[in-house]
Amino acid sequence: MAPKVLVSDKLSETAVQIFRDAGIDVDFQPELGKDKAKLAEVIGQYDGLAIRSATKVTEKILDAATNLKVIARAGIGTDNIDKVAASKKGVIVMNTPFGNMITTAEHAIAMMFAVARQIPEASASTHAGKWEKSKFMGVELTGKTLGVIGAGNIGGIVCDRARGLKMKVVAYDPFLGEEKAAKMGVEKVELEELLKRADFITLHVPFTDATANILSRENLAKTKKGVRIINCARGGLVDEEALADMLKSGHVAGAAFDVFAQEPATENPLFNLPNVVCTPHLGAATSEAQENVALQVAQQMSNYLNTGAVENALNMPSVTAEEAKIMGPWVSLAGHLGAFIGQMTDEPIKAINILYDGNVAQMNLDALNCASIAGIMKRVNPDVNMVSAPVIAAERGIKISTTNQEKSGTFDGYVKVTVVTEKRERSVAGTVFSDGKPRFIQIKGINIDAEIGAHMLYTTNEDVPGIIGLLGNTMGKNGVNIANFTLGRSDVGGEAIALLYVDNPIPADVLKTLDGTGMFQQVKPLEFDVV
Known part of the structure; x- marks a missing residue:
């Protein structure tokens, strides 16, 4: 019998066709994820569940998932999946960390430009019929030092783009070796030095016990006066209250945030402060990225259900299709x-x-x-x-x-x-x-x-x-x-x-x-x- 997969969020028809071409019995119900009761009622029929952010995979859902083997999220974040309950149930949890790398990196660069030149405020002022040319004095990126916290996949792309802008790049990443840093054309430094030297700081790390509040009030106080801070990674990496205070005092010249400690963010200490650019978690929001992660999630799930290959799993070692054959x-x-x-x-x-x-x-x-x-x-x-x-x-x-x-x-x-x-x-x-x-x-x-x-x-x-x-x-x-x-x-x-x-x-x-x-x-x- 062919493996059966439920798609309970919106995926493209091309992604759904990947399942069909792989011999998977796919049930495409893009609105079902919003109905928790109905999802719990039917989930026991399926071997796989493909989702985006609308479907919440709770312990209750997993209790009803008697045949489920894999959950795959089209995107990076898996906060909507109870991973502990999934692991205890023996269900693999996958994400698609590479489909939106370029899109997220580009958004960080765009936010850096926006805060450097106060583009959103200047745009709003001009739309209001004002001509406040002298009010919006910006700074150039060329020659400035960019501090990158986390030089992995997305952070590495940001480093590359920043070097193209003729910025000097310093990076803090405990897993970045000297040889790799040299190939990337960046200087590997400790966090303390990055805070002291950077004109702009951009974060590209996951939210973990080690990274939570990495830009705490104490660390923000160590930054260079006039620094501008960009966060397009995860909420909770920066003490938002402390940052708001330092923006008001003038120690921090500007900030650009796409992610917040509490989302959806209907109120936040950073809102309505001058030279603070805020977007509603748009890092992966391009048509190209959404299509890429949809295709990737369909391919990963099909590979696992058909060959045993495990890719981008969060609670299981990854095993390629070739490894699966040999091993x-x-x-x-x-x-x-x-x-x-x-x-x-x-x-x-x-x-x-x-x-x-x-x-x-x-x-x-x-x-x-x-x-x-x-x-x-x-x-x-x-x-x-x-x-x-x-x-x-x-x-x-x-x-x-x-x-x-x-x-x-x-x-x-x-x-x-x-x-x-x-x-x-x-x-x-x-x-x-x-x-x-x-x-x-x-x-x-x-x-x-x-x-x-x-x-x-x-x-x-x-x-x-x-x-x-x-x-x-x-x-x-x-x-x-x-x-x-x-x-x-x-x-x-x-x-x-x-x-x-x-x-x-x-x-x-x-x-x-x-x-x-x-x-x-x-x-x-x-x-x-x-x-």
């Missing part, structure tokens, strides 16, 4: 390793340690980590998946650590998962052979070569004669067909293990019979999601 068997292996340990571990888990060796260490480890954690957590929550598993693990205080190393043994690559509890450590390792099938290659430090099946039996015992016959005879007498039988031991007469891959679930009375022989330390049936 598919390794993701399955990671899930099986986790499932093995999860089914073997009854006591609370304190930590999960994952080792990647050889060629697998070069892959997308975040995605593999999620698969392993999901496999482990399925024991306590069968509905867990790669999105919700890390959230559940974090809630339980489980520490996750990873190690990657160069090829160290027989296999080109392998994965080893270890869980730590109060009582013990338990580990299992596996690899993917050239046939694309995952294998268990080590359990409890004992080397094996076991094909993984949907129904398996794991036993431990002392290395003594008769175990193979006992297992084979018991299974045969009870009509349990063995597809694969693997043995391993630590040393002669030491600890031994057996893994049996059987065609059907093993009846409880068979397990009881084996346990009653007194020959086994452990008899454990295992189930794996094998496609």
